[in-house]
Amino acid sequence: MYQFAYHRPGSLAEAEKLFSAAEDPKFMSGGQTLIPTLKQRLASPSDIIDLGGLKDLAGISVADGVVTIGAATRHADVASSAEVRKAIPALADLAGWIGDPLVRHRGTIGGSIANADPSADYPAAVVALNATVHTTRRTIAADDFFTGMFETALHTGEIVTKIAFPVAAQAAYEKFRNPASRYAMVGVFVARTAGGVRVAVTGAAPSVFRQEAMEAALGKSFTPDAVAGIKVSPDGLNADLHASAEYRAHLVTVMAKRAVARANG
Amino acid sequence: MTATGIGASPRRKEDFRFITGKGNYTDDINRAGQTFACFVRSPHAHATIGRIDAAAALAMPGVVAVLTGQDMADDGIGGLICGWMVHSKDGSPMKAGPHPALAQGKVRYCGDCVAVVIAESYAQAKDAAEAVAVDYHPLAAVVDAKAALGPDAPLVHDEIAHNMVFDWELGNYKETVDAFTAAAKVVSLDIVNNRLIPNAMEPRAAIGDYDSGTGIHTLYTTSQNPHVARLVLSAFIGIAPEHKLRVIAPDVGGGFGSKIFIYAEETVCVWAARRVGRPVKWTGERSESFLSDAHGRDHHTHAALALDAGGRITGLRVKTIANLGAYLSTFASSVPTYLYATLLSGQYDIPAIYAEVQGVYTHTAPVDAYRGAGRPEATFVVERIVEEAARQLGEDPAEFRRRNFIRSFPHQTPVIMAYDIGDYEASLDKAMQLIDYDGFPGRRRASEAAGKRRGIGLSTYIEACGIAPSAAVGSLGAGVGLWESAEVRVNPTGSVEVLTGSHSHGQGHETTFAQLVSERLGVPLENVEIVHGDTDKVQFGMGTYGSRSGAVGMSAIAKALDKVEAKAKKIAAHLMEAAPGDIEFKDGRFTVAGTDKSLTFPEVSLAAYVGHKFPTSEIEPGLKESAFYDPLNFTFPAGCHICEVEIDPDTGVVRIERFVAVDDFGVIINPMIVEGQVHGGIAQGIGQALLEHGIYSEDGQLLTGSFMDYTMPRAGDLPSFQLGLTTTRCPSNPLGMKGCGEAGAIAAPPAVINAITDALQIRDFAMPATPERVWRAANAVALAAE
């Protein structure tokens, strides 16, 4: 790790002020991606602004058909929340499959989506459930939030404060892990929402994406068979040591099928 | 059997410190005034080095020194060595290029050490290492051993043509050719044994310390064989005379072969400590372990099996190209030769075997012994081709194996080994029973009904362990003898210290060795202390590898115990005024035969140190004996492992549904510990078959350089294992032991691949069977149609 200055602001306002005063700052939430990145010396921020002191940023509430999760809420707390499990069981499942139990005790939902790792799990839930991302400056619709690999619509210095997930009629997540890193090699989140069926895929491409052909098919018939025949194009999908684009494309269909089966219980 | 003697499973004596966080591993040790080393490593697989500019690094905070290969050469420090001489077919000795600890003029693999930065803290050393400017001129690299033999391949060492270290042979060539000419059927296979990266959980580490007052160097290091390290560092590398060099291997967090070898980093630390006048500590990061620990396996093999009309094996011919990496590691040349081809007879009566092995340099990390070392590669060849033969004959693979088993002992194979004893059918039968072999067709139908594919695979393996008679290994090229030493010190109170040249890095010697002493001397287990891993305490020893510590190390202890008993009897005889021949010793008590006169072991021990109690002109005071034990033969553990898999054809995921291991390890000291060894070996074997693969890019970058890309077996990847034992007592050592440390790693890979090829009804499948590759194989027809 390179040297950096460390700050632990007591308020969002202070965090923003520290950020604007620093040369090349980085916000840190749970640190479960940032710290490994720093250890590998792949980043050298001048300042780390630790949002871990902002206790108000954590918490879960369910009201009016919306599950609202504070940005600093740990994955373990989402996974074990009875309220989340009751309202959107798929979201609790997903949180319980992120990383490992130790990572889930530190990692946060806000950190995960702000980082926008192409193989992170939460982006699939945010997009498929058509969540709204609340920040220090505005609200951002799920479809507008993830803009590329490690890229989001967040402006410099803007902080995610909470994520509001409308309760879906049915939803499920299926994940195929990279055998080594255990990140999602392909993760598919399907949801029957007020605005129709949404299918979001993570891990397979540089950024989370919606699979419109599957959404259309599932809109007609929310059954595994409806997606079984849909062949996903490998064009633009990730390829690495563990999976070619063609295999990932195939897995999108398999995981989608299984997610629908799970959603149907 | 007592609760702590031979055959019992007392809980491990060493565990208390490990479960309470009081283990003492090398990185846990700190020396007053110590500095920290960080190595500058080559980012190129092959390059010449121009200027190394350390000025910027030296100006950074806390930096004490930046040292290079030139500095080592200036101090007269020699290069690292390979301790096993192999000769090519034409009688010429193997060709080994120089291996400086810090590169001199050239780097030959990614991670090759170029310089070392020594600083007040590790973070400072690492910061400064980035500031060392090295003028590299990159050259073309070759990472594949077959390609490295090509006419236009870049040379790893300019003076070694075709990168060929040796072109070696073993076996009866003419008889083999004749067997193939006369064969009713010939079966052949091309086989790849994938490169593995050992990944003991404790990374390698070293602290060099130098006492300028006494001139004594001390090296604390993660070693499986500290005495061999001292010998090599002093006699060959020239760090210090042997009596001025102390090597301590404290608690070591796993080895699996990778901590046998004498590496650059450890050498540099002990040298640099004198140079900078302060202790120098280096603890490898995992990324460095991936780059610089000796890797394992990496063979390309073509094998052919000759069969007569009755389905009997009449000949085996094997041609292997072995990737040795960029330098010859300490035992690199022995692994694909004498530890490999000598096991090609497997459990089968094969009258003619001929093997050719070409050892090849490439621009990759050195390759050396990794759990099993040569024997997994041999077993994979034999058990894959035997399976293929059975399938081509349309025969049950178990029955084909049964027909070809060796049934009388001793059995001389055509490839050096003389198997002393075994009962291969017994382990096959027991394994088939444990896995419910007869019930498999029903289970397969059930899987198929659920859209899955199910397969079963056998592996009837043999290994040669307890390496080995000095005369035998010496005649095959070993630079050292492979005996073991032991010293048994009985204290006046009757407690016992045993000094052993074996080294425990997870095997539980502090318990099993104490069990032997407890049983023999009748002293409680807690009154026995096993001392190992310090060249100042133990006179000499060969260390722990090749499943040798039981068969060889404990045999040495047994021999020393014989001497202790003999002397104690003399003392007891004098004390009880009887003839030494009339003294019986049992359960810790000396008795005069036919009388009620007796003394306890502590009573005799105390008397041994009280000189006026017996005539010291006839019997020396004290009770301490030592022994060196040189085995009569290798030992030959053998057994049968059976694996049953279920494959999800939609994803290619292979699940191990059942794994049965029935092994014959001869006499067992502690069944609990033996089972643990088997579990761990199987996990590494399954890891090789399904998960693990060390992969270099064509230009020599290690693509699997961390746990993010190199798939380590995790709990969820593995099932619980079902174990069984059969026993034939080993006649070649006094305790009847054979060794158990490597069986799983040797037997499991072919069992898994035989199961997968059975499930998919395909002829061959290269390891590791990753989901995508299995998915492609399971859907080959459909995918080809697209």
Added chain:
Amino acid sequence: MTAVSMTVNGKSVSADVEPRTLLVEYLRENQRLTGTHVGCDTSQCGACVVHVDGVAVKSCTVLAVQAEGASVVTIEGLAKDGKLHPVQEAFREHHGLQCGFCTPGMIMTAVDMIRRHPEGLDEATIRAELEGNICRCTGYHNIVRAIEAASAAMGAKEAAA
């Protein structure tokens, strides 16, 4: 340098550290608690697991300064009044360790796992819960047995209480 204060195994400690100091480095080097190990540099192996404010975390992926004010328990703090924790006992009884290097992290993970599963643990759950801990020696077989046994023993104790 940044001042950091925390409680480690019940004892208040404080020090000035570079912000880049990891919690595991702080424990090993400043506090000389070397039972917590480092087995990788990519936050995967779990040899470094400790409890921070009652939950298991990878101390190689927490900055020491992030633990300001926290209560940290390491393997050295698990045994109480000279009596081993039931998980420590179970690892010894069931031969859940060989070289011992991954063991502190395994035990700290297991204690946390059992806390989160008062209903008891089956083999499949234990194996899934061990996602973040790598062992190279045991093949996990006896680690699973040890955790099963500890879970049962601790559940039985609570039921009796």
